[in-house]
Amino acid sequence: MSQPIISQKTKKNAAKIGIVLAFIGAKLKLILPLLKAAKFMSFISMIFFLFTYGLTFGWYFAFAILYLLICHEGGHLIAAKRKGLPTSPAFFIPFVGAVISLKEMPKDAVTESYVAFGGPLFGLISILPAIPLYHYTHNEFFGLVIALGCILNLFNLIPISPLDGGRILSVLPPIFWFIGIMLMFVYVFYYPNFIAFYIIFLGIMTFIKRIRESFTLKVINEKIKLYEHTIKQFQFGIFNYQYDIHVKDSFFFPIFEDQKKLEHELHKERYYINNLIGSIDIKIDHTDSEWRSHIDQKIDEIRINKIQPLLKEKESLETYYVTSNRKKWQIFISYILLASCLSLLGFWGYGLIENVIM
Incomplete structure (x- = not known):
């Protein structure tokens, strides 16, 4: 597979464009519920997302990240539907990701955890077909799917709200959110960017609100x-x-x-x-x-x-946060198992494409 090398200059330009597009995307998200053609707007955002990534990083990368995001957000949609929670269609924002919004908030933290868990769980499932496909074809595109899928879903499992990890562990003591905030500070030290700082800000606000209940x-x-x-x-x-x-x-x-x-x-x-x-x-x-x-x-x-x-x-x-100790342990163990599977698979997948991204 011939994949273009991503230079530092390209990454910086893409980040600047991403901030502007994220702001526009956030504004569009606010008016999205007012539009009758919400599903059509979701489709348009997906096409725009695909072409933006394709022209910036190459089409292999664009199709891989789009596939992974569709599966990840689809997991949230399925989990929310199983709990009877109406949602908006997924909306894709270049250089940010994809978002869905709940039209009705969960009544308890266990339900919130269930809906949040659906995203990275389906994210892991979406990676599994790429393993035998890579084994039989040795096509680096499938290695890219494995590596990107693990990185995307592991990042979302950082225990900080509003990421999936923070919402999954919302039933546990807020010390886990504090750990997530520290992990995000480590991340921005090596990879400073606007979105990460924004996540830290929201995480700190949510943490303070929780401990001040x-x-x-x-x-x-x-x-x-x-x-x-x-x-x-x-x-x-x-x-x-x-x-x-x-x-x-x-x-x-x-x-x-x-x-x-x-x-x-x-x-x-x-x-x-x-x-x-x-x-x-x-x-x-x-x-x-x-x-x-x-x-x-x-x-x-x-x-x-x-x-x-x-x-x-x-x-x-x-x-809201009241549940049995048994349920807390079930959620915590499920979280650890999912994070462990993604970590082990990610180390292997990164080695498959290391020569492409170096």
């Missing part, structure tokens, strides 16, 4: 208490309007300024209550029943617009 629950509980107290006041005809309430965005250092953050969050809710009190229409000619009906409407507004969403968020935080 106890504080988030505390804030939610305090908000619920505030609104329940307000409802009792309304029921007794007490309306404490405050004239000096103003809300402005502020930054508070996590842990060190948690109490200030809590007070600020409650202050924003008091601002809402203040506006609600100001909207109460007091008329002299109201009868007692009409007045009571008016107040009951305001109480229902608090329950529907504030308390119910807070209770739903609280329930999600308290139950």
Whole structure:
């Protein structure tokens, strides 16, 4: 197989083009759900992806990476369908990869892990036919499929959210996400690029959010208490309007300024209550029943617009990551086995094409 050598200059130019195309692709992804022809757009993105890679790195490489991405994303689609989760069609972004979006988020971390596991699992399955084909034909294209497939799926198994590895291990303690962040820092040290830095940023944000769940629950509980107290006041005809309430965005250092953050969050809710009190229409000619009906409407507004969403968020935080130890071990062992298979196969596959990429 005659495959063009990829020079450092070509790689740098491709990376610059990739950043622009990734930005455009991200914008297209935002409007994709609005388009009735979503599947057609997915097909167009696939063709554009193929030609971009073909003209930049050669057609062998382009067809290999496209095949692997279709199988990988197809694994996510099948897993999501088995769990009853609707998805968008796959959308291909040159120099970034392919993405699908869930139209309905998983209700628990076990389901999230299952959907995430489908991608690299089908990625491994997609590599297997290339092994006997290479053995009988000695065509380096099949070696390329093996090596690229292992690299692609192993990278996705790094335990950092939003990569598949981070979502697979979401049922386990967040220390695994911290390990994934460290691994990504090692990666960008040797191969610095925009996408890797962006993944690290998202990973750090997700990690912080996870370890701060106890504080988030505390804030939610305090908000619920505030609104329940307000409802009792309304029921007794007490309306404490405050004239000096103003809300402005502020930054508070996590842990060190948690109490200030809590007070600020409650202050924003008091601002809402203040506006609600100001909207109460007091008329002299109201009868007692009409007045009571008016107040009951305001109480229902608090329950529907504030308390119910807070209770739903609280329930999600308290139950999302809850599962049995047996299930945790099953997921962890499956993850290790999949990563081990891809690693061993990758070392062998890389040796098959080493003379092509050196």
